[in-house]
Amino acid sequence: xxxxxxxxxxxxVLGGAAIALAPRLIAFxxxxxxxxxxxxxxxxxxxxxxxxxxxxxxxxxxxxxxGKTDCTAAFRDAINECAKAGSGRVVVPEGTYLTxxxxxxxxxxxxxxxxxxxxxxxxxxxxxxxVFSRWEGVEVFNYSPFIYAFEQRNIAITGKGTLDGQSNAxxxxxxxxxxxxxxxxGMPLQRSDRNALLAMAEKGVAVRERVFGEGHYLRPQxxxxxxxxxxxxxxxxxxxxxxxxxxPVLCRNVTVQNVHINSHGPNNDGCxxxxxxxxxxxxxxxxxxxxxxxxKSGRNADGRRLKAPAENIIVQDCVMKDGxxxxxxxxxxxxxxxxxxxxxxxxxxxxxxxxLRVKNNAMRGGVLENLHFRNIEVGQVAHAVITIDFNYEEGxxxxxxxxxxxxxxxxLHSTKSKHxxxxxxxxxxxxxNLRLTNCTFDNVAEGNIVKNVKDxxxxxxxxxxxxxxxx
Numbered sequence: 286x287x288x289x290x291x292x293x294x295x296x297x298v299l300g301g302a303a304i305a306l307a308p309r310l311i312a313f314x315x316x317x318x319x320x321x322x323x324x325x326x327x328x329x330x331x332x333x334x335x336x337x338x339x340x341x342x343x344x345x346x347x348x349x350x351x352g353k354t355d356c357t358a359a360f361r362d363a364i365n366e367c368a369k370a371g372s373g374r375v376v377v378p379e380g381t382y383l384t385x386x387x388x389x390x391x392x393x394x395x396x397x398x399x400x401x402x403x404x405x406x407x408x409x410x411x412x413x414x415x416v417f418s419r420w421e422g423v424e425v426f427n428y429s430p431f432i433y434a435f436e437q438r439n440i441a442i443t444g445k446g447t448l449d450g451q452s453n454a455x456x457x458x459x460x461x462x463x464x465x466x467x468x469x470x471g472m473p474l475q476r477s478d479r480n481a482l483l484a485m486a487e488k489g490v491a492v493r494e495r496v497f498g499e500g501h502y503l504r505p506q507x508x509x510x511x512x513x514x515x516x517x518x519x520x521x522x523x524x525x526x527x528x529x530x531x532x533p534v535l536c537r538n539v540t541v542q543n544v545h546i547n548s549h550g551p552n553n554d555g556c557x558x559x560x561x562x563x564x565x566x567x568x569x570x571x572x573x574x575x576x577x578x579x580x581k582s583g584r585n586a587d588g589r590r591l592k593a594p595a596e597n598i599i600v601q602d603c604v605m606k607d608g609x610x611x612x613x614x615x616x617x618x619x620x621x622x623x624x625x626x627x628x629x630x631x632x633x634x635x636x637x638x639x640x641l642r643v644k645n646n647a648m649r650g651g652v653l654e655n656l657h658f659r660n661i662e663v664g665q666v667a668h669a670v671i672t673i674d675f676n677y678e679e680g681x682x683x684x685x686x687x688x689x690x691x692x693x694x695x696x697l698h699s700t701k702s703k704h705x706x707x708x709x710x711x712x713x714x715x716x717x718n719l720r721l722t723n724c725t726f727d728n729v730a731e732g733n734i735v736k737n738v739k740d741x742x743x744x745x746x747x748x749x750x751x752x753x754x755x756x
Contacts, residue, residue, distance in 0.1 A: 350380015
C-alpha cells in the first residue's frame with residue numbers, strides 16, 4: 286500500500302517524538318550525557334537492509350560495457366526482474382556503462398563491481414519524464430535525479446565501482462550561470478527558474494503546478510531516495526555530479542558508508558540528508574565543490590509547510606578535504622534539526638572554508654538543537670574552525686526567528702585557521718548554550734568573531750597556547 290505524503294510525514298515526526306523530546310530533558314539534567322544516553326539508541330535503530338544472493342547481471346539484459354551503448358533499458362529491465370523475484374542484487378560487471386536515469390525499486394541492491402563505471406548521459410532528455418523531487422529545499426517536479434527511488438523499501442547502491450555524472454564545463458555545470466563553470470553570455474542558466482520556483486513556494490502554489498524539466502535549467506541531483514525506508518549506500522566512488530551528490534529526502538533508516546566523493550562543480554555538496562530520521566554517515570571521504578556534509582530540512586515556506594525535521598543523525602570516522610563547510614547544518618533548514626552527533630572526523634584543506642558550520646537566518650527560522658561534536662581533528666581551514674552564522678544570505682531580513690541551542694564541542698584540535706570562532710546570532714535571536722570543552726586552536730591568525738551569544742561555556746580551551754574561558 287502506498288503511503289501518502291501526509292501520512293509519511295506524520296509517521297516521520299511522531300516516530301521520532303520520544304527520542305526528540307529526550308535530549309531537551311537530558312541537556313538540562315545534572316549528570317546525563319547525550320553521547321551515552323541518546324546516541325546509542327539511535328545507532329541501535331539504524332540497520333542496513335540485507336539482500337539474498339540472487340543475482341541479475343545487467344549484461345544479460347542487453348547492457349554492454351563499451352561506454353557507448355545506451356544501457357538505460359537494460360538497467361530498467363534488470364531492476365524490474367529483481368523486484369519481481371522478491372529481492373536480490375542487480376550486478377554491474379567490469380566495464381563502462383552509459384545510461385540515463387536509473388530508478389530503484391524495493392528490495393533491490395544495485396551492485397557496481399570493482400572495475401565497473403556507470404556513466405550518466407549528458408543529454409537532459411535522458412532524465413525525463415519529470416519526477417517528484419526536492420530542489421534546494423523546495424518540492425518540485427523536475428528532471429529525474431541520476432539514481433532515484435520514490436516510496437521504496439530496502440534499497441541499496443553498493444560495490445567498489447564508480448558512478449560518473451560526466452558533468453563539467455560543457456555539460457550541466459554551465460546552468461549554474463557562473464563563468465568559472467563554463468557559462469558564457471547567451472547560454473541558458475538557472476536563475477529565472479530558481480527564482481520562479483522559490484516564488485511559487487512562498488505563494489503556496491500547489492506542488493503539482495511546479496513543473497520544470499525540459500525547457501528549464503534546474504540541475505538534477507545525483508542520488509535521491511525520496512520517502513524511502515531502509516537505505517544503504519556503500520563503497521561506491523562518485524564524481525562529476527550536476528549538483529548535490531547523495532540527497533536522501535524524508536527517508537528513515539539510512540546508512541551511507543565507505544563512499545569516496547570527489548566532485549568540484551557548483552553546489553556539489555557531498556551528502557545532504559534532508560528531513561530524514563535515523564541516518565548514519567561513516568568511514569567516507571569527501572572532496573567537494575560545496576559543503577561536504579550538509580543537514581537540511583526544507584527551505585522557508587516549504588520547510589515550514591511540511592514540518593519535517595532532520596533528526597537522529599550520526600557522522601563518524603569521515604575525512605573531509607575541499608568544500609565550503611565540513612560538517613554543516615543548513616541553510617535549507619526551516620523544518621528544524623535535532624540530535625546530530627559527529628565524532629572521530631578529520632577535516633583538512635586550505636580550500637575548506639569552515640570545519641563545523643551552521644547556516645540559518647530570519648527567512649529560514651529553523652530550530653536547531655542538540656548538536657554535538659567530539660574528537661574532531663582539523664588541519665587547516667581558510668576561515669573559521671567553528672562558524673554559526675545567522676547572517677547567512679538574507680540575515681535578519683525575515684520574520685522567522687532562527688534558533689541554535691545546545692551546541693557542544695569536546696576534544697577538537699585545529700592547527701591553522703583565520704579565526705577559531707565566528708559565532709554570530711542576531712540581536713533578538715542569540716545563540717544559546719554554546720559549550721566548548723578540551724579544545725585547542727593553534728596558529729590562529731585573527732581573533733574570534735562573537736555576537737549575540739547567551740550562556741556560553743568554555744572549559745580547558747586554548748587559542749595559540751593561551752587559555753580562554755570567555756567567548
